[in-house]
Amino acid sequence: MTHSTTPAEPLVRLRGVTKTYPAAKGRKEVQAVVDVDLDIAAGDVQAIVGYSGAGKSTLVRLLNGLEPATSGSIQVGGTELVGLRERQLRPIRLGIGMIFQQFNLFESRTVWGNLAYPLQIAGVTKAEQQRRISELLHFVGLPDKAHTYPRNLSGGQKQRVGIARALTTNPSLLLADEATSALDPETTHEVLRLLKQVNEEFGTTIVAITHEMEVVRELADHVAVMENGRIVESGPVYEVFSAPRQPVTRRFVGTVIDDEPDPDALAALRARHPGRFVKLELREGGPRQTDIFTVLLERGIAFELVFGGIEDIQGATFGNLTLALDGPAASVDEAVRELAALVPAKEL
């Protein structure tokens, strides 16, 4: 699918998007998505995180019209989706791939048959189907599984087939609905690498719905955090990780990055490690670890790293270190002051 978008114009543009499920028997009205604004640039990987019930699954289904929005504007590749009929949405969906937590492969078809299905809808010739399917099976690393039925594949292989099937029609946008949530950590990592490869080699824009921050860290360029149907925080992954503003964001970031020990952990640490505890925030472009340790070494302060560590996020350094400093009170005072001048520091 080609788009008439200029580089400045986002591939996906949401304005004031709301999705309300009307009240029904024994059920109150549900506001699944509330007044969402979001721009997703072409070629970007946008993660949308939130706990279950936050509205992210609904939001992603608004992007290909599987669910109609109640109000607002949803533009994909310059086309307004809100108000379109099912018949008008169908050709648009050919340009939007989708993968699922439960893979949703056709069990009655072979891997080949699964990949052929969207091509048949698109009315592609047999010869072209053949070429495209074998190309994609090689791309996802399953060239020998063409005639296997899905039930004989592992979870990771199923999702590879799901990804290949979603890519057959060369979509400019790929929607991933909890694509790795049913997979073990090792397989998750492999599938995320494959998605990264899809993004880099084909320039496919990816919108990834997830509750796993691991997915955000490994895959995403931008992240939006949803709570109660609203996007409460969004931005480049590194920015959101390094300065989470909302409590929900801090909880999510805390699942992949140690911030500071909670009170119980802190008490346990104090029992084992003498000295004063200082948490230091290391960020890309800031002082190096050697600068920090030099300050301590010069004053003859004994120190230990008791909590936290250094992470790599989208190729940038990111770390929260909690150090136990042991030495003469005056020297430690001085060292803490000096450290605070170098990096954000907080005595615990």
Next chain:
Amino acid sequence: MLTALPTDTRLGELWPDIWQATGETLLMVALTMLIGGTLGLILGLGLYLTRKGGLYENAVVSFVLNVLVNFFRPIPFIIFIAAVQPAARLIVGTGIGTPAVVFSLVLAAMFGIARIVEQNLVTVPPGVIEAARAMGATRARIAATVVVPEAMAPVILGYTFAFVAVVDMSAVAGLIAGGGLGSFAQTFGYRQYDPAVTWVCVLILVALVQVIQLLGNTLSARILRR
């Protein structure tokens, strides 16, 4: 003097009639499964597609179809066959004989099979249907190329079940002068105090049911194994 039971049976001279009755049963059941099975598939698809959350969700159509099926399905066949006799006269031109029996069987099988089909189609995971929608498939294409193929293995087992039920129902044919093994067993076995004839008919029916069940199981398992 006591007469030995076997010498009293007319089984020997009845064999040609037994084979003819077997042929009649096979014909009635085959016609019923062909016509009633097709109509039941259509009606079952209708029930499935119009139900809440279905591809063609339609509360009114769904309600009407459900009332229709629920009305006809619980009627015992022995009463059903008499109740629909006027309709048989209207549609197949006669209220008695094998055509009228087949007419009644088709109707009864259709409503039973419709429910069986519906119950098996609802086992297709909604996510698979959603995946096809996300690919831009039309609803009709999804029904024909996703829903039915995905539910094929249990649907075949359902049809096997229906087949056995139709064999059972066809035994009542004698009530309106239809043929087949059931009425033959009643006429020449039960009423003539000739248990040998009855039991031969029973054994042929059992063999028939066994073959059908085996075929159904094999076919279904072959589909499931993939």
